[in-house]
Amino acid sequence: MDTSKTGPTPKVRIRNLHKRFGKKVVLEGLDLDLGAGESVVIIGGSGTGKSVLLKCILGLLEPEDGSIQVDGEEVVGLPEAERERVNRKFGMLFQGAALFDSLSVWRNVAFGLIQAKGMRPEQARIIALQKLSQVGLGSEVSELSPAELSGGMKKRVALARAIATEPEIIFFDEPTTGLDPIMGDVINDLIVQCVHTLGATALSITHDMQSARKIAHRIAMLYGGRIIWAGPTNEIAHSGNDYVDQFIHGRAEGPIRMQVRA
Amino acid sequence: MPILAPIGRGVLRFLEIAGRLALFALQGVTHAVRPPFFPREIGKQMVEIGYYSLPVVGMTAIFTGMVLALQSYTGFSRFNAESAIATVVVLSITRELAPVLAGLMVAGRIGAAMAAEIGTMRVTEQIDALVTLSTNPFKYLVAPRLIAGTLMLPCLVLVADVIGVLGGYIIAVYKLGFNPATYIKNTWDFLKTIDLVSGLVKAGVFGFLVSLMGCYHGYNSKGGAQGVGQATTNAVVSASILILAFNYVITALFFGA
8 A cells, every 4th residue: 555645755754663562563564654735634443553653753652663754864763852853843732632731821832932942931922822813712811721721722722832833744633532513623624724824744643534534635544553545535435445434434344343452 | 489480570570660760860860950941940849849838847847846845854854864955856856857857748748749740741641742842851840840859858957947946945945944045055055067967968868859759650650540649649658768768878878987
């Protein structure tokens, strides 16, 4: 299966990636390319290793084997300082938003600007308010603490934080999980708009096919530790792959057997 | 030998934990002494550990000083050594009781809070979020707490020394009828610099240990609310045991010869 986009130097190139936890093999020779400016969505059942893949790319987990290149630079096994430099290219929207409880909304959004870019807090606050406005939140929420926000607002703040440093590559981990359908669609629209405005490369993981169809240029399906199908979004309905068909139609019967235990 | 296998596993497990802890401490210290620093975080932790622990440490010190004076009196009066009460109070407080009791109180208050806060950050992916924002969690979370713990516990112990001696003075003078001037003179005359210094060195080490245990158990917590609860318990228990063990080691180093 060709999982790569055309072009000689993809923004992110993953080859033969292996990751296991004890005896449980999660990724087993995964290959994937992300082209510059491309939005790719990875679909797959729970526990198939989608989040593990993102964490491997970000250096939060160390793979046992394989290669991950960002702009042609190998990032597996990078020393700490080099890793921080590479991570400045990334932004990430976490599934549970992962906002810092101890900081106000604007300080959450401005965190990367102040800590990673060394910007003065006053200047960072102005940019944070702009980013909050970009995701549809007014300045009145800027002094609130994350505990005072609803689930949808938290996701918006997390999105504002992910785009605040204008990263080249953005990861979205289950962006619509836990939201009502309308708020889910609002978040999808914001993702499309933000990625388009920044010209960023986006990698999302989701179970939500409506979300995947809306935000992806290309969809890849992860199963058994590998990408078993990848192609343009409009081709997924005719993939000819039984696993993909079962997943996108949400059928209990088919080649995919859900694991009851991890 | 089936009986040896569990012992061997236990020893290996202990060595593994000791190794992990040593590496964690080394990484924490390395980040604590290397820029960039986070002065806002360090200041916040100093206020949390130093200022907000003052009431609990002060209360512990004053009652300990009072009890010490009373107990010494009832014991020493049996062989007419009541004049030694001031010396016993000041030496016991500065060398042992102030650093150990302050350390244990701070372990309960701060070690638990650190483990709970960092543990919650771990299970809610906030620590991962720090990494994606190009911020090293050791530098942002661990180093400020180690610095603040190491610096603030000696300050607390200095205050506890004064309050503890004051507690002894109150009982000796107002309850037991000692002459105030004589009591103060006896306190000063027998107090040596090493008594104070050894107590403050202990406090610095205990402050480091409390912060280290809070950060270590919080940072490595897993499994949601139950994991955070377990981390909190482990942080307090391990910090308390280490405080008592290191108290012996430091006492032996200062006064063992």
